[in-house]
Structure formats: structure tokens, C-alpha cells
Amino acid sequence: MQKIVVKGPASSANLGPGFDTFAIAIDGIYDLVSITLEKQKGIRIKVKRAKIPSEVRENTGGLVASNIFEEFKISEGCTIEIQKGVPAGYGLGSSAATASAVAYGLNKLLDLKLSNSELLRFAASGEVASAGVGHYDNVAGSLFGGFVVVRSAESMDIVNFAAPKNLGICIATPKIPTPPKKTGQARAVLPKSVPLAYMIHNLASASMMVAAFAKGDIDLIGRAMSDKIVEPARASLVPGYHEIRRMALKAGACGVAISGAGPSMVAFVNLKKVKAAKVAEAMKKGFASAGVGSEIIITKIGKGASVLNR
């Protein structure tokens, strides 16, 4: 096999209490990454439809490829063509979408037989190019799909759950410019230590969210979407944050959170009870209350990186 085309989906990390631990893959928003193996040594990057760096070590996909080629002493080279579908800098795991697609694609193309945790480690090494920090949640969501829990401590543990059938997702993305290295800035505002009561709240909420996904209980998933540590510190980075939450919940959302490091917001909807369009409209009004326009996406939790064709 000389060429592969991979879909790397967008993702939404944290989901309230699961900072750097939880993510979902988002259905319908993705990067398309085509990788062609060539005799000529070196990695060449072509970027379509986006202003992202094409220098190999500054490009999230390029960095992943270069780490893989180095570690496995691959004597050939490759051209990576990236067609961005995930907007960069809006909390939808844009860099992770590309990084995951490259790791996934090279694993297949070079027949590396990487384990899930090795795949994750390579994909996360690409995040450093854009975020300046290696965190695993977005890449885990993008690679494996569904609702993903990742724990990177003594060992790398990854568990993912399929989404309940009637769980709808609304994403609202504000039409505001975002700074380069935005994730780094959104991490700089976080507290260095937290009161025990907040830690207990988040631990209980996060545990409950995992239990709720295991049971497929949509309303419980939504109730568990509650964070007393990270979101309060980041609220001021999302124009209209409090109104968006209030209005989305009033419209029937079962839970609302900042998507990743923001500024997009994500809401969960029990489609058996509530129309997702109503919640999406409420989120739009929430941004509008702060004088900001927004793009609304109504979708579902999606699957992980996949091959488009060979």
C-alpha cells in the first residue's frame, strides 16, 4: 500500500468535570488527511483550505510523522496532504484531528501494528506543535471515537463507550478571532490548587458521567456535566458563557459545557424529550446576548479515525 486517505474527526474535550480526561468524537466534522509513501526521504506537507503551518515540525501532523519515521527508522519519505474541516482554535480538537489521522494512517500504511496506547502517544506528540502542551483527551476522542476516558499516569489506560442512541449534541462556535496558542492561554488562567470541596464535586461528577455512559442514561450524563474548577476560571474567555448555559438548559439541554479550551460551547440533548434545534437556537441567543454571532452545529457523538479509501 502506497497511499491512504484518513478521516480524523473533531472532538470535544473535558465535558465539564473531565479536564484532560474525557472527550467525545464529533460526527460530521473532520480533517481529511492523505498520506503517500515515496522513495524520496523526508516529510512534505501540503495544506488545503487553512492557514496552518506547513513546516514539518510546526505542523501537528508533520510532527507526528517525523516522530514515527524517526522512531521506526523508516528509510522512505512521504507527502501528507491535509484538508482541514475542523476549525483551528475553537475548542474542537483541530490539531488532534490532524495528528490522529496521521498516526492512524501511518500505522496502517507502514504496518506498524501499534497498540492503542502507542497510537495515542504518537498522536499526542503532535499536539505539542500547536498547543505547546501534550494532553491526551482530544487525540483519544479523535482516534477511538465514542465517549473516551483516558488516564495517563503510571500506565496509559483508555476506555471508550458507545453513545446512547438518543443523545444529541449541539455545538455553538462564536464568530470571534482566537489567538494563536489559545489552548496555552486558556490553561494559564487555571488555578494551581483547588479546595477539597471542589475536588470532591468534580470527582463525583466525573465518576457519575462514566457510570451514566456505561448505563446509557442520557439525563444522568447531562446532570454530571458540572465543573467547579476549570470552567469558572475560563468563563470570562467565552462571551455570554452564563447566558448560553442558562438559556440552553432552559431550552431543555440536559448538560452544557465549554468545549475543550473553548470558546465553543457544547450541549447534550435527550432527543427522546427535546428537539436539538431548540437548544441550538438558545445557544445562539446566548452568544448574541454578548453581541457575538455564532455557528451552530447539531450532530451526534461519532466514531474515531477511519480510512476513507485505499
Ligand code: HSE
Ligand atoms: N483538556 C484540554 C484543555 C483540551 O482544556 O486545556 C484542549 O482542547
